[in-house]
Amino acid sequence: MKLLRYGPVGAERPAILDAEGNMRDLSSVVPDINGDALSPESLAKIAKVDVSSLPVVQGTPRVGSAIARPGKFLCVGLNYADHARETGKEPPAEPVLFSKATTALCGPYDDVEIPRGSDRTDWEIELGIVIGSRAKYVDEADALSHVAGYALVNDVSERRFQSERGGQWIKGKSHDTFGPVGPWMVTKDEFDDIQNIDLWLDVDGDRRQTGNTKTMIFGVAHLVHYISQFMTLEAGDIIATGTPPGVGLGMKPPTFLRAGQVVTLGASGLGEQRQLMVQA
Incomplete structure (x- = not known):
């Protein structure tokens, strides 16, 4: 899986790339791509999602840091x-x-x-x-x-x-x-x-x-x-x-x-x- 974040600085939203390279909004599954979302349990949950059912992100929004608020x-x-x-x-x-x-x-x-x-x-x-x-x-x-x-x-x-x-x-x-x-x-x-x-x-x-x-x-x-x-x-x-x-x-x-x-x-x-x- 390729996980990313898009949107203005400080207001990024989580997303996933589908097989065609389209950005799909992942907000209904995880609130952000951060520590909680990166646990084995959370990644397994994301992997089970039908990516094609997620909304396509329209336009060409800014892409933020792939990881939100790392502790280190x-x-x-x-x-x-x-x-x-x-x-x-x-x-x-x-x-x-x-x-x-x-x-x-x-x-x-x-x-x-x-x-x-x-x-x-x-x-x-x-x-x-x-x-x-x-x-x-x-x-x-x-x-x-x-x-x-x-x-x-x-x-x-x-x-x-x-x-x-x-x-x-x-x-x-x-x-x-x-x-x-x-x-x-x-x-x-x-x-x-x-x-x-x-x-x-x-x-x-x-x-x-x-x-x-x-x-x-x-x-x-x-x-x-x-x-x-x-x-x-x-x-x-x-x-x-x-x-x-x-x-x-x-x-x-x-x-x-x-x-x-x-x-x-x-x-x-x-x-x-x-x-x-x-x-x-």
């Missing part, structure tokens, strides 16, 4: 060895964890703001894990049973804020609109192998990133297991799993985003995003 928006840094090296770092021995503020969340086609005072706003295409049930001290062999599905994430970053302004990375990761998620959350049953997903990102039509999740240092199951040793994961939490090489910081010379540029990105099975860069 976690990220994994340096999770592709070639990306770690392009940033001048060695591949980590354990997953590098940090957070994005949940206020960074936005829709996949929303404008992305370049923060005031920024001169190093960068792009990062990532596979996002969406948690479906509470995970605390889970074994790696059982980790995927706690996953509801997956979504495309652009982990937009301001590199100077991240690395040169003191403290932790969260300052460079959390500006409003720095977390486009979607267009859909795709339930895990639609993937034969989540560790074989192609990823790509373009800036103004020029290919900047090409990768595949098979080259992740730490795979999806290990990440869910690992993170659950340090904190409890709840339904609706999002984990962005790291980016392949090709970010602006790694270019020679480093190249960053400017207002007016357009970033497009996509992943096999997860759809595509498009963002116009604007000045905050």
Whole structure:
């Protein structure tokens, strides 16, 4: 199933894509695509619905973040060895964890703001894990049973804020609109192998990133297991799993985003995003 949310900011409604790619309103089944809707019981309930009986969403409404109000928006840094090296770092021995503020969340086609005072706003295409049930001290062999599905994430970053302004990375990761998620959350049953997903990102039509999740240092199951040793994961939490090489910081010379540029990105099975860069 492909679950999504549509409508104005703050007033989004839940929807599901039918076999023809039409958006069908899901409000009669669940109030939103959030933690409660992502439980195994709720997903089973949605799966039993005759999608053709649901009303078709008319027109071309805004598409919001695929997930509403996650309790946590976690990220994994340096999770592709070639990306770690392009940033001048060695591949980590354990997953590098940090957070994005949940206020960074936005829709996949929303404008992305370049923060005031920024001169190093960068792009990062990532596979996002969406948690479906509470995970605390889970074994790696059982980790995927706690996953509801997956979504495309652009982990937009301001590199100077991240690395040169003191403290932790969260300052460079959390500006409003720095977390486009979607267009859909795709339930895990639609993937034969989540560790074989192609990823790509373009800036103004020029290919900047090409990768595949098979080259992740730490795979999806290990990440869910690992993170659950340090904190409890709840339904609706999002984990962005790291980016392949090709970010602006790694270019020679480093190249960053400017207002007016357009970033497009996509992943096999997860759809595509498009963002116009604007000045905050």
